Amino acid sequence: MANEAKDKMTIILFSGELDKALAAFTLATTAASSGMDVTIFFTFWGLNLLKKVSRKPKKESWMNKMLNMVNKGLPLSRLNMFGMGSWMMKKMMKDARMASLEDLMKLAKQLNVKYIACTTSCTVMGLGEGDLIEGVTSFAGAATYLAEAKESKINLFI
Amino acid sequence: MANEAKDKMTIILFSGELDKALAAFTLATTAASSGMDVTIFFTFWGLNLLKKVSRKPKKESWMNKMLNMVNKGLPLSRLNMFGMGSWMMKKMMKDARMASLEDLMKLAKQLNVKYIACTTSCTVMGLGEGDLIEGVTSFAGAATYLAEAKESKINLFI
Amino acid sequence: MANEAKDKMTIILFSGELDKALAAFTLATTAASSGMDVTIFFTFWGLNLLKKVSRKPKKESWMNKMLNMVNKGLPLSRLNMFGMGSWMMKKMMKDARMASLEDLMKLAKQLNVKYIACTTSCTVMGLGEGDLIEGVTSFAGAATYLAEAKESKINLFI
Numbered sequence: 001m002a003n004e005a006k007d008k009m010t011i012i013l014f015s016g017e018l019d020k021a022l023a024a025f026t027l028a029t030t031a032a033s034s035g036m037d038v039t040i041f042f043t044f045w046g047l048n049l050l051k052k053v054s055r056k057p058k059k060e061s062w063m064n065k066m067l068n069m070v071n072k073g074l075p076l077s078r079l080n081m082f083g084m085g086s087w088m089m090k091k092m093m094k095d096a097r098m099a100s101l102e103d104l105m106k107l108a109k110q111l112n113v114k115y116i117a118c119t120t121s122c123t124v125m126g127l128g129e130g131d132l133i134e135g136v137t138s139f140a141g142a143a144t145y146l147a148e149a150k151e152s153k154i155n156l157f158i
Numbered sequence: 159m160a161n162e163a164k165d166k167m168t169i170i171l172f173s174g175e176l177d178k179a180l181a182a183f184t185l186a187t188t189a190a191s192s193g194m195d196v197t198i199f200f201t202f203w204g205l206n207l208l209k210k211v212s213r214k215p216k217k218e219s220w221m222n223k224m225l226n227m228v229n230k231g232l233p234l235s236r237l238n239m240f241g242m243g244s245w246m247m248k249k250m251m252k253d254a255r256m257a258s259l260e261d262l263m264k265l266a267k268q269l270n271v272k273y274i275a276c277t278t279s280c281t282v283m284g285l286g287e288g289d290l291i292e293g294v295t296s297f298a299g300a301a302t303y304l305a306e307a308k309e310s311k312i313n314l315f316i
Numbered sequence: 317m318a319n320e321a322k323d324k325m326t327i328i329l330f331s332g333e334l335d336k337a338l339a340a341f342t343l344a345t346t347a348a349s350s351g352m353d354v355t356i357f358f359t360f361w362g363l364n365l366l367k368k369v370s371r372k373p374k375k376e377s378w379m380n381k382m383l384n385m386v387n388k389g390l391p392l393s394r395l396n397m398f399g400m401g402s403w404m405m406k407k408m409m410k411d412a413r414m415a416s417l418e419d420l421m422k423l424a425k426q427l428n429v430k431y432i433a434c435t436t437s438c439t440v441m442g443l444g445e446g447d448l449i450e451g452v453t454s455f456a457g458a459a460t461y462l463a464e465a466k467e468s469k470i471n472l473f474i
Binding site for chain 2: 328330359360361436439440441442457458459461462465466471472473
Binding site for chain 1: 172278281284313315
């Protein structure tokens with residue numbers, strides 16, 4: 001690496017919960033706005049964050065339908081009182097004038113945070129390129145993540 | 159960094175569960191007692207570990223009350239059989255003569271483990287300085303964490 | 317460290333869920349097959365992955381029996397629809413011709429991924445050497461993990 005290379009951070013976003021996604025994107029956007037080179041590797045439930053809302057998965061099997069049922073919306077990682085948790089957190093964030101997840105994801109793209117969608121997880125979940133939002137930088141596997149992480153000063157699994 | 163600088167470790171403690179807190183404080187105290195410089199950044203549910211037991215949050219809204227209901231005590235991160243999980247783990251730890259979380263947290267302070275409370279999370283949860291235990295070293299945001307993590311050899315998100 | 321030393325990665329496998337275990341072993345085997353030196357430190361629920369299926373824990377107390385009930389099989393980390401989650405994921409993985417967890421764990425051993433079983437967790441859970449599979453490289457505590465992690469380029473807590 002050249003001396004003038006930017007400091008790097010990688011995040012594996014494995015979780016699909018609202019609170020963990022907020023933590024990941026707060027870290028990613030703060031790092032990127034301070035000049036770091038940030039890559040988020042979306043895998044497993046984390047891929048839900050990259051799904052187009054309107055599109056159905058390409059391979060719409062009954063299993064996908066059931067998985068979508070499970071995945072609908074982003075729950076909190078903790079007991080969420082029959083679905084009230086996410087709503088409460090959004091309300092509290094709004095009251096405290098915090099950025100929403102949507103705002104943070106927009107900001108992340110403006111700051112050139114790289115989004116890598118895990119090819120293996122996409123295959124398992126029947127998700128094709130057309131099912132994901134435009135911000136996805138590339139589709140790649142664990143080897144690509146590891147190459148990036150080896151060069152990074154901060155690597156987190158969220 | 160000078161050559162004589164201590165090796166550093168940072169932990170983001172996002173989770174509020176007993177088992178994850180035990181893992182975090184076991185790592186933190188072991189690292190600190192071997193001469194490492196350790197910082198724990200408490201965010202989201204992790205902030206519950208810093209709450210004074212007797213005090214109510216400053217902004218006691220009905221939402222805070224409900225969040226507190228959700229957060230009461232530290233559950234395990236896994237299915238806990240109607241609340242038996244935490245109690246069982248405490249009993250088993252005692253039987254095995256393990257240090258309790260309270261002991262580990264006391265030890266952490268004796269070993270100068272730094273506690274940073276995430277300002278953003280405090281705002282969302284309506285927690286002021288007076289609501290938190292005395293061991294808190296400072297209130298700061300993601301930028302402070304990142305500056306610390308960039309200088310650290312081990313960075314974990316728990 | 318000598319220049320010819322291999323790049324290292326450590327994973328703390330704290331979680332006992334199928335999806336997180338799959339993520340951990342996919343990363344571990346990919347790293348090891350690209351020439352990295354990989355250590356997995358199994359602690360808390362992660363120890364379930366190392367249990368011999370047929371053996372009962374040495375100290376078979378009623379608490380162990382209950383813990384085993386809780387731990388039976390590897391659930392998913394997300395809402396699993398009354399147990400259907402794991403089964404669904406296995407079916408989808410098979411349909412997508414993915415390696416199973418069993419395959420990945422076999423591969424990990426062929427690639428010399430080191431398994432360290434956390435002594436503290438073993439004590440709490442009443443697990444002796446005879447209760448664990450043969451692949452376990454050693455029994456050790458947090459200090460051993462930290463020594464390894466300080467020398468590693470990638471450290472993850474899963």
